[in-house]
Amino acid sequence: MIAANNPNLKSWLAVPEGSDFPIQNIPFGVAATEGDSPRVVSRIGDHVIDLKAMFDFGYFADLHFALEDFDTDSLNNMMRRGKQGTRDLRNRISELFSEEHELKDNQNHLAQILISVDKAEMLMPVKVGDYTDFYSSEQHAYNVGCMFRDPNNALLPNWKYIPVGYHGRASSIVVSGTPFHRPKGQQRPVDAEPPVFGPSKQLDFELEMAFVTYEGKPLGDSISTKEADDFIFGMCLFNDWSARDLQKWEYVPLGPFLAKNFASHVSPWIVTLDALEPFRVSGPVQDPKVFTYLEYEGNKHIDINLEVAIQPENTDEKVVSNSNYKYMYWNMNQQLAHHTINGCNIKAGDLMASGTISGGEDTEYGSMLEIAWKGTKPVQMPDGSERKFILDNDTVIMRGYSEKNGLRIGFGEVKAKVLPAK
Amino acid sequence: MIAANNPNLKSWLAVPEGSDFPIQNIPFGVAATEGDSPRVVSRIGDHVIDLKAMFDFGYFADLHFALEDFDTDSLNNMMRRGKQGTRDLRNRISELFSEEHELKDNQNHLAQILISVDKAEMLMPVKVGDYTDFYSSEQHAYNVGCMFRDPNNALLPNWKYIPVGYHGRASSIVVSGTPFHRPKGQQRPVDAEPPVFGPSKQLDFELEMAFVTYEGKPLGDSISTKEADDFIFGMCLFNDWSARDLQKWEYVPLGPFLAKNFASHVSPWIVTLDALEPFRVSGPVQDPKVFTYLEYEGNKHIDINLEVAIQPENTDEKVVSNSNYKYMYWNMNQQLAHHTINGCNIKAGDLMASGTISGGEDTEYGSMLEIAWKGTKPVQMPDGSERKFILDNDTVIMRGYSEKNGLRIGFGEVKAKVLPAK
Numbered sequence: 001m002i003a004a005n006n007p008n009l010k011s012w013l014a015v016p017e018g019s020d021f022p023i024q025n026i027p028f029g030v031a032a033t034e035g036d037s038p039r040v041v042s043r044i045g046d047h048v049i050d051l052k053a054m055f056d057f058g059y060f061a062d063l064h065f066a067l068e069d070f071d072t073d074s075l076n077n078m079m080r081r082g083k084q085g086t087r088d089l090r091n092r093i094s095e096l097f098s099e100e101h102e103l104k105d106n107q108n109h110l111a112q113i114l115i116s117v118d119k120a121e122m123l124m125p126v127k128v129g130d131y132t133d134f135y136s137s138e139q140h141a142y143n144v145g146c147m148f149r150d151p152n153n154a155l156l157p158n159w160k161y162i163p164v165g166y167h168g169r170a171s172s173i174v175v176s177g178t179p180f181h182r183p184k185g186q187q188r189p190v191d192a193e194p195p196v197f198g199p200s201k202q203l204d205f206e207l208e209m210a211f212v213t214y215e216g217k218p219l220g221d222s223i224s225t226k227e228a229d230d231f232i233f234g235m236c237l238f239n240d241w242s243a244r245d246l247q248k249w250e251y252v253p254l255g256p257f258l259a260k261n262f263a264s265h266v267s268p269w270i271v272t273l274d275a276l277e278p279f280r281v282s283g284p285v286q287d288p289k290v291f292t293y294l295e296y297e298g299n300k301h302i303d304i305n306l307e308v309a310i311q312p313e314n315t316d317e318k319v320v321s322n323s324n325y326k327y328m329y330w331n332m333n334q335q336l337a338h339h340t341i342n343g344c345n346i347k348a349g350d351l352m353a354s355g356t357i358s359g360g361e362d363t364e365y366g367s368m369l370e371i372a373w374k375g376t377k378p379v380q381m382p383d384g385s386e387r388k389f390i391l392d393n394d395t396v397i398m399r400g401y402s403e404k405n406g407l408r409i410g411f412g413e414v415k416a417k418v419l420p421a422k
Numbered sequence: 423m424i425a426a427n428n429p430n431l432k433s434w435l436a437v438p439e440g441s442d443f444p445i446q447n448i449p450f451g452v453a454a455t456e457g458d459s460p461r462v463v464s465r466i467g468d469h470v471i472d473l474k475a476m477f478d479f480g481y482f483a484d485l486h487f488a489l490e491d492f493d494t495d496s497l498n499n500m501m502r503r504g505k506q507g508t509r510d511l512r513n514r515i516s517e518l519f520s521e522e523h524e525l526k527d528n529q530n531h532l533a534q535i536l537i538s539v540d541k542a543e544m545l546m547p548v549k550v551g552d553y554t555d556f557y558s559s560e561q562h563a564y565n566v567g568c569m570f571r572d573p574n575n576a577l578l579p580n581w582k583y584i585p586v587g588y589h590g591r592a593s594s595i596v597v598s599g600t601p602f603h604r605p606k607g608q609q610r611p612v613d614a615e616p617p618v619f620g621p622s623k624q625l626d627f628e629l630e631m632a633f634v635t636y637e638g639k640p641l642g643d644s645i646s647t648k649e650a651d652d653f654i655f656g657m658c659l660f661n662d663w664s665a666r667d668l669q670k671w672e673y674v675p676l677g678p679f680l681a682k683n684f685a686s687h688v689s690p691w692i693v694t695l696d697a698l699e700p701f702r703v704s705g706p707v708q709d710p711k712v713f714t715y716l717e718y719e720g721n722k723h724i725d726i727n728l729e730v731a732i733q734p735e736n737t738d739e740k741v742v743s744n745s746n747y748k749y750m751y752w753n754m755n756q757q758l759a760h761h762t763i764n765g766c767n768i769k770a771g772d773l774m775a776s777g778t779i780s781g782g783e784d785t786e787y788g789s790m791l792e793i794a795w796k797g798t799k800p801v802q803m804p805d806g807s808e809r810k811f812i813l814d815n816d817t818v819i820m821r822g823y824s825e826k827n828g829l830r831i832g833f834g835e836v837k838a839k840v841l842p843a844k
Contacts, residue, residue: 130593135676158671161617162608166676167589167683171552171767172641181642183764186584186713195583197713219594219685220603220844246764249580254557254588255677261589262764263641291608291619342605342668342684343844345593422642422765 002087002274004094007407011097012104013114015045020401020410023097026090027269027411028075028234031120038073038123041115042093043269048115049093057109059096063088074127075212075233075270079348082214083230087274122177122268125236126212128170129347132339133208133240133260133355135164136330138284140358143370160288163330163338165352168240169261173351176267176414180241182392182421183262187245199421200243203390207308207366207398209325210238210353211332212270216346223340225296228333229273231346237267237306237398237414238353244369244389266351267398267414275409279303279402281326290334293341300331304411306357306400308366313393315383320371323357323364325400392420424509424696426516429829433519434526435536437467442823442832445519448512449691449833450497450656453542460495460545463537464515465691470537471515479531481518485510496549497655497692501636501770505652509696544599544690547658548634550592551769554761555630555662555682557586557777558752560706565780565792582710585752585760587774590662591683595773598689598836602663604814604843605684609667621843622665625812629730629788629820631747632660632775633754634692638768645762647718650755651695653768659689659728659820659836660775666791666811688773689820689836697831701725701824703748712756715763722753726833728779728822730788735815737805742793745779745786747822814842 004026011023021027021043031041031048039052052070054060064085069078078086096103103109135141138155141164145154158164174180182203188195212233216223223231240260247259280299304325311317330338335352356366365371368389372378378386390396395417401410426448433445443449443465453463453470461474474492476482486507491500500508518525525531557563560577563586567576580586596602604625610617634655638645645653662682669681702721726747733739752760757774778788787793790811794800800808812818817839823832 130591156674157610158608158617158674162672164672164676165679167591167679169552169589169766170592171769171772172765174641181765185764186580188579194710195580197715219596222844243764250584250586251675251677252578252580253673253677254586255673255675257587257589258760258764258766261766288616293619338680342607342665342680343594343603344591344680344683347593350593422644 002277003091005274005277007405009094009098011044012099013044013047013097018408019045020408020412021045022408023094024407025271025275025409026093027271029125029269030073030075030123031115032123033115033120040070040072040075040078041120044097046117048117048120050113050115053112060089060092063092065089073123074349075125076127076349079214079233086233086272090272090274122175124175125266125268125270126349126351128173128349128351130350131168131170131173132165133168133353134330134335135355136328136335137355137357137366138329139327139360140356140366140370143358143365147374163335165335165339166255172261173264173266176265176416178265179417179419180263181419183243183246183258184421185243185246185258186249188249195249200245202244203418204242204244204368205308205390205396206240206242206356207306207321207323208238208240208353208356209235209304209400210266210351211235213346213348213350213352215348216340219345220343222343223336225294225333225337228336231336232273232332234270234272235276236270237400237411239265239396239398239414239416240353265414265416267411269412271409271411276302276402278407279404279409283331284329293337294334296331296333300333301326301328302402304400304402306398309397310381310387310390311395311397312381312383312385315381317397318382320379321363321365323359323366325357327357327359328354390418392418394418424699425513427696427699429827431516431520433466434521435466435469435519440830441467442830442834443467444830445516446829447693447697447831448515449693451547451690451692452495452497452545453537454545455537455542462492462494462497462500463542466519468539470539470542472535472537475534482511482514485514487511495545496771497547498549498771501655504636508655508694512694512696544597546597547688547690547692548771548773550595550771550773552772553590553592553595554587554774555590555777556752556757556775558750558757559777559779559788560751561749561782562778562780562788562792565787569796582708585757587757587761588677594683595686595688598687598838600687601839601841602685603841605665605668605680606843607665607668607680608671610671611667617671622667624666625840626664626666626790627730627812627818628662628664628778629728629743629745630660630662630775630778631657631726631822632688632773633657635768635770635772635774637770638762641767642765644765645758647716647755647759650758653758654695654754656692656694657698658692659822659833661687661818661820661836661838662775687836687838689833691834693831693833698724698824700829701826701831705753706751715759716756718753718755722755723748723750724824726822726824728820731819732803732809732812733817733819734803734805734807737803739819740804742801743785743787745781745788747779749779749781750776812840814840816840
């Protein structure tokens with residue numbers, strides 16, 4: 001077992017009941033505090049842990065890190081140390097914050113190291129090199145196929161052979177809390193008529209998880225499903241905002257473009273794949289049989305409870321979906337093997353998202369398109385208003401956590417408010 | 423007129439007849455020489471000019487540059503100085519290498535500054551943040567539509583409203599001269615049967631030009647067609663390798679993925695938009711009328727002669743296409759305005775490619791798919807062999823230059839050899 005995963009560990013730092021961040025989590029992020037430059041941090045309970053300060057005090061002296069891995073505005077440098085490097089670091093942090101370690105009595109050091117979570121501004125954790133979005137939930141693909149084609153031909157012929165994916169825009173991926181403006185663009189509301197231009201009328205969220213990669217292999221080499229775990233650093237929540245009306249008009253034949261690239265949001269904490277190991281589960285039987293390069297052994301899916309809430313301005317939020325990451329048809333190992341089977345190279349800091357994660361029940365759908373079924377089943381909000389899609393000044397919040405045998409490892413949340421079009 | 427564009431300037435450095443690099447060009451690139459680290463360079467005739475050495479000698483002391491702009495392995499730092507900064511730099515280089523400047527007699531300095539072109543290894547000029555590929559040649563879109571649909575419905579309904587584009591893979595963009603392996607992947611040769619797996623049998627080139635951007639505006643803001651020139655640093659040749667059989671099976675509904683992301687090649691010299699100003703021409707009449715945000719004033723197309731040659735191993739090359747960048751339906755200003763109309767942000771070092779550039783004659787088509795018309799018109803090679811697509815060990819070479827009133831500004835070439843699948 002990875003030392004930091006020991007379920008019996010307790011931290012000398014208080015961890016509130018139901019926290020996403022017990023000592024078994026040790027996620028990584030980037031934070032700024034008033035007057036200080038951005039630095040790499042971790043978190044236990046409601047304390048943010050300044051890893052630059054810890055490096056300065058020599059706590060990582062025997063590990064293979066340099067100041068530039070922590071005194072920086074992204075996790076990219078740190079990730080270049082690879083799986084073993086970051087695993088050693090997580091184990092070390094776990095050790096230092098476990099019961100009986102003398103750090104707990106070093107008030108001088110703790111004054112530098114610990115930051116209250118409400119004093120830290122969480123920044124974009126990763127400089128995303130390339131961003132790929134998959135389309136790996138069968139229920140989501142089926143739902144979309146039912147709405148836009150018919151239930152008998154809902155899944156396209158390639159869907160069960162290929163973990164379908166496409167390239168997205170990295171520059172417009174921003175961290176939770178960053179408000180953004182409703183996108184403008186071309187739409188064609190009536191098929192027989194010319195398109196019109198204006199703010200999107202069908203702004204939607206997509207409930208997704210994303211994983212962040214370590215540096216991969218050189219161009220021309222592939223990563224097998226067996227090797228894939230060693231190239232995945234960790235995961236976060238991901239809201240792949242989509243303007244359905246822009247997408248419908250633009251996406252044939254080369255895929256979504258302006259319908260997606262105006263903004264995507266990530267949660268600020270990258271939870272390591274190591275920390276999620278206890279929550280591995282088996283995936284669905286894949287029929288037809290997949291090509292050899294997509295076969296895998298062991299449990300490669302992960303049980304992560306997910307929810308989406310909409311909060312209209314000045315009122316309570318309403319949870320509109322409860323889904324689970326385990327519903328994926330294709331797992332991360334298959335996605336990465338597919339992505340590289342042609343020799344495509346991946347880099348430290350690439351981000352790969354799952355695609356909308358929908359479960360089999362209509363309470364488990366991962367987008368408003370599905371929840372309100374193309375606008376035919378509007379959702380009631382606490383203030384009496386209705387939602388078919390997302391309105392101006394709505395805030396959308398996604399949360400996720402794994403739980404088993406009393407251990408809860410969570411992601412916190414990704415939230416963002418939609419401002420009116422500029 | 424931009425000072426460096428003066429057609430009467432002559433350099434005290436010899437410029438061979440027909441060179442792509444007269445003193446009116448002054449392109450930018452990144453080079454390494456034996457034993458020296460990569461640095462930013464320019465070129466006149468067959469001399470590479472070491473701009474780091476020039477900075478060290480103080481030749482740019484009054485300009486707004488720092489050592490890190492030149493002592494680095496990409497143009498990204500330099501590009502952050504913006505349009506005026508890089509224009510001043512190009513003008514300064516022009517001045518220093520024009521007749522009568524005393525630099526020509528400073529043998530100590532010249533020994534550091536000048537590198538023979540055959541001693542410099544040209545590297546990838548830009549760290550590409552995001553890469554977008556457009557689809558902006560009407561003839562190409564029409565040809566593809568004729569082959570896969572029918573001539574009466576060759577252009578899709580959105581094509582004349584939208585400069586159609588999609589996101590591509592940045593990590594696998596490499597510099598001219600980098601060999602690569604034929605990609606493997608899923609294909610479905612017979613529609614009614616299951617797919618098969620293996621090396622692509624339909625590897626193709628796409629003749630494209632690409633432009634590199636300066637740092638843009640914040641997320642949420644748009645760049646108008648009028649402003650676009652100020653956000654474009656320069657251009658290069660671009661070979662958007664495509665595996666047609668992989669693409670056919672994978673691309674519905676989310677666009678090309680593994681069919682493109684195994685490798686794309688750029689020419690090493692970025693020719694500034696400033697240097698191309700003398701070659702501006704008008705574009706086609708656009709009917710239907712475009713939306714207001716896509717309207718533009720002045721000549722925004724550019725006359726750039728393009729050619730593609732195939733060189734089978736151990737034999738002469740054969741030119742298989744002569745096209746021209748002026749054939750674009752949508753120009754760069756429109757592409758950039760469209761890309762940002764929804765608030766998408768661009769960064770210094772983003773690369774945006776034109777899409778395959780095909781002219782109206784069948785000698786002007788920009789891909790083997792079109793030249794050999796889906797394999798029905800194989801092309802004869804000098805060694806007697808035939809090509810429907812690109813074979814193992816073939817080298818594909820693209821060249822481009824503008825010429826007017828005796829002034830020739832060129833791009834050199836982008837070439838790459840296809841190795842057998844791994």
